[in-house]
Amino acid sequence: MSEKSIKKVCVIGAGTMGAGIAAQIANAGVPVLLLDILPKEGDNRNAVAEGAVAKMLKTQPAPFMGKRAAKLVETGNIEDDLGKVAECDWVVEAIIERLDIKQDLYAKLEEVRTPGTAVSSNTSTIPLAQLTDGRSDQFKQDFLITHFFNPPRYMRLIEIVAGPQSNADTVDMVSDFVDRKLGKTVVDAEDSPGFIANRVGTFWIQQAVNSAFDLGITVEEADEIGGRPMGVPKTGLFGLIDLIGIDLMPHLMKSLTSTLPADDWYQKIARSEPLIEAMIKDGYTGRKGLGGFYRINRDGGGKVKEAKDLKSGEYRAAARPGLVRGPAAKGDLKALISAKGKVGDYAWAVLGPTLSYAASIVPEATATIVGVDDAMKLGYNWKRGPFEMIDAIGAAHLVERLKESDYPVPAILEQIGDRTFYRVQDGKRQYFGTDGEYHDVVRPEGVLLLEDIKLTGEPLIKNGSAALWDLGDGVVALEFTGKMNALDEQVMRLIQKAIPLVKKDYKALVVYNEGSNFSAGANLGLALFALNIAAWGEVEKSVKGGQAAYKALKYAPFPVVSAPFGLALGGGCEVCLNSDAIQAHAETYIGLVETGVGIIPGWGGCGEMISRWEENPRHPNGPMPAVSKSFELISTATVAKSAAEAKDHGFLRRDDGITMNRDRLLYDAKQRALAMVDGYEAPEKPEYRLPGPTGAAALKLAVDSFRKQGLATEHDETVAHELAYVLTGGDTDMIDVVTEDQMLKFEAEAFMRLVRNPKSQARVEHMLETGKPLRN
Template structure:
């Protein structure tokens, strides 16, 4: 190859993993060739690959970030189209985990690929040395293992294994593409069984299952103890097995026991349970089957969640579990394992062996503890990695208890002694190495994290809901800090304080945070409190304060770039809409959802969306075209399910760039802001030509039709009427121009009428109590 650019990828194997990998390549805007075998009937020789793409277009959660991405997938079969590999820069093999079949494919690939084309396997069980046995030196030089995690769009981990003959430049090319284009965090692994995440993950699950059977712990209590209190997803242990499939567990066990050394601790705990074997044989393979440890009983037309009794094998109604309380429930691991009785004993039965095992595989599986922690956080969605967990408990305390219980104490645990595996020194996060020294945690070029900046800096301004940080090069970061980063008066107050600070001493502002949600919108709890005591002046102050703050940002004398990720709803969406540019993470779920709680956007969202759709060159012109489109999007509380879809819906401009890797978001947003500094002028205030009463009549007809078809409730009509009043310009004449300030006034008046409506108040309360919209 003439350069290091990956312009086209081939994925061989259109099963769940292979198809998902192909979809993520397409999500990155890169053409991908998806091949599989010719089906036995042979009527349509590309049927398997074509069927995989068709299935993904219907799958939820969606593998594709938008339907346009699917067009980048070219389908074919191995017999007729393998020669097309010559045009690809990276070939990913994701076929069945059988060495003979993989080696047969590599022999064919070697004849058709272009020299220098990277070839990788998605294997999680077969050593690289075995995969390349018998291949030429040239093939070995271009070969590596790239182990993705399922589902490939959403799981950020990719484990990379390079062989002794792998070309470092080829490995670097693949690593960089996986990082920047596919949004993955590459973790370098040694060529050892199970690599990192599945090796620890399989051990952890086995230890937890064994202990539950041995100690008589119910599946619900096991998940309550081994889930959220440990920083593990709420599925816990048995819920996770149901999710990934009971039938996968024996396969993983067999794979590891056949490849790990005889003295590996996993060999001692690997065992089968007759109940699990019985469940699998009867089709209880988890969520993909009739159920697993949990099932939904639909007898008599009902829908009852049931859990299995591990002793009797009988199902009964799930009762939930609250056996863990207080600080232990919030992640205090030292307290969790010290709780007297079954809760503490079970927690220790999981954590003790798992943390010991995690420490034992460094440097055999990966060179540093950072690799282990990253693998478990990104591959299994743990909040903390094993070594971060050890620091929470205390390494010395952990060693003491391991010894008391006769459990192995790995050298690395002895070595750290009374110290910690991580520390902060001179404003740098450091990790404990196998050489006994501490080393700086080094971020890749182009990665900038607020958590690192906070190690050596104090905020420029701070209150209980927001903070302002200097992120270097004349750029300031506005961070929300409330629960779910909700927005209220304190946020707006800080924005107004920030503008003169930035204008005086800095060049630009980025709105960004490192929570799981950019912002879930306005603080509904405060709003409903004010409604309940009829403190309408407080609600008015919240709406007007938000309008004033966001417009002050919009017309500030410096560039403002919003960098959302995760949820950006309601007011969070309006924060983005009022920015000069948006640099969204690919997994941004953005929308104006106010109608779902019986209100309408109040912080300028209506005008900002109208402006985008009026300016959209691909959208029809005319007074009603933009109004109808924005009404459709906002009245149905439509949320974009990706940044790509946000562009299609108009929340994100066509000129806005998307960041695929979450860790690169702040850096990219900062660069975008700096690129706008020279010659920056605030935008001109827009004016709108809106249809007035005739436009409202047309929108009312549409809502009436929805109501007749049972798709709109009586209160939906009330909310839609207020929204239509704003979007059509109120009592304007179509020959007159409506200013932005007039639209804001209409928003404010419509919002206040709705919050006084008991049906809207009921919607807000219901959302706060249940997290679901009320259809009243």
């Protein structure tokens, strides 16, 4: 690894990609210089770059993880400020995809940059050899391609292409920076057209569109067959095209057909459809346009989803075909491509050629099958990579079908025979190489995955909703395993069992899992069942059981570190609040959202939020400010939109850690826990001085005002009044001390009053049915 490091970055090009890359660099806490051309009019010479930053501050999903990050972006223009490149350790070019314009910029960069400064292009279409043609040897040594995916904050893939003269230390420096600081998974790609993800992805999209037209498949049928059953984004194919923009398709086609060899399979399937050309011409470019293959018709005040008829070109009400059933609907790919009728015909027409094509680009586009699989999973959000799909189907079966259809059979498919591309050997995951041998899948230093731990051992204890795993070095992981990692009585029971086990034989505990989200909170399905049969005793037992389990974690005689990511809501947030420390993934969306279903936090969240705001050095002293802030956040069901924002809201403390790369989260959390072991002492129980009924009256006045303005509903007011009662200490006089046990008692009592309210029950039922809060 090079001793050089990246302390400041310059991004040239403030379009959607360039500005997004600059924002992610700023999210990492690294200063960034954002340059663009001079504006066509006006006196502000930095208007283009400044406008890009201003736009990002208003964009949703937000490119910035917090407003403070935007302050790390310095704006300028290429004419006046190119000399500032000398201050930077890495220059990212993200300008228009025209070779002549890029080469002109590189010539100017050679005059101002410091030799040894990394220079990269975000191109996805132009070969590296062409980009550096005519440049000095030093420039070629410092140059590479860093292909980010849009939007740069949220897409985890980056394809890195090094040239034959690229300095290995420079490539390593940039790779390490985008991994650890920007949170990306690096896939090394060869200098071939389209690199990896876009080459396979463009082929897949083109083949799926062609097959829909050729087989007479409707857009809804195509999206049902080729969506979730295949494990690709739930939008389905045509929904995905609408999302990325239909007008992008001709550009991708032109790019690949102009650079791929004449005998490449993509050249044979690349074709335009008159209907699609007409849609683009008329402004029907997808979600950003007048509509796309789908649109929402709001004529007459209605809201009807419509789909484009591929034969007539007209819109009609969108249908729900319901064609895919049985194992195929649950992701059995062999069953899907073997289904009778249009389901199997279309599935095979898409998957057969796509998997064959993906297999054909190894090692031309990337050295290993792992690179192809990672690229498609991270760049196109496929659940399984192409070679993982082939294993699911069976390589031998796939080859047989390919030959029947007279489709090409790449060498690596002939080579694999009846074996699998991945296998587990001696507790290690291995992949099949182009040399005909199996090789270990090697994780980068500092990456620890629970999926690897599971290959070599069994859980220490487990039940239907949770498990406990030995991470080594005396650290144990508590894993939630239910649907959406929802929390229930089994989770609480396992926590109570885990504590004596960890105390006896281990040093620390990390709360972590590798689901799509950390936890969406309590299991509402079980809760609704209990409410419907008026099992109030069971509900109260669940509330008090959760309180007891979480406080047992809080006061355990060893460090407890929670490692949230994605959604950490309700009870998922409360387990974090009751931990000694939090090591959060940067993309953690955390909050106490119970008011949305007509209740309040019941597992200690109310007291823990007050404690955090009392500790917050930026908040005024006294009993009311911490209560008011907690009331504001809980009553409005505020969810932090990043780990950085979670610190602003008090869900994370100022000294809690943030990990940018999701794959590094468990390792970082484990190290945080180990660092706390020596001299560890459990926290002391807090005592609160709360404002009592006077404070509650003030909070209720504010809610009443919102109600009169139409900003809160009648039941919002009821829920908020109960929340105010808890946060202000019930009927306790403000001169009295309120203990943590009293706070938990107030919480449980208010919770039980609310769950008995039919309007709260209606909110729970509505959330389960629609996934959206009921405003009653």
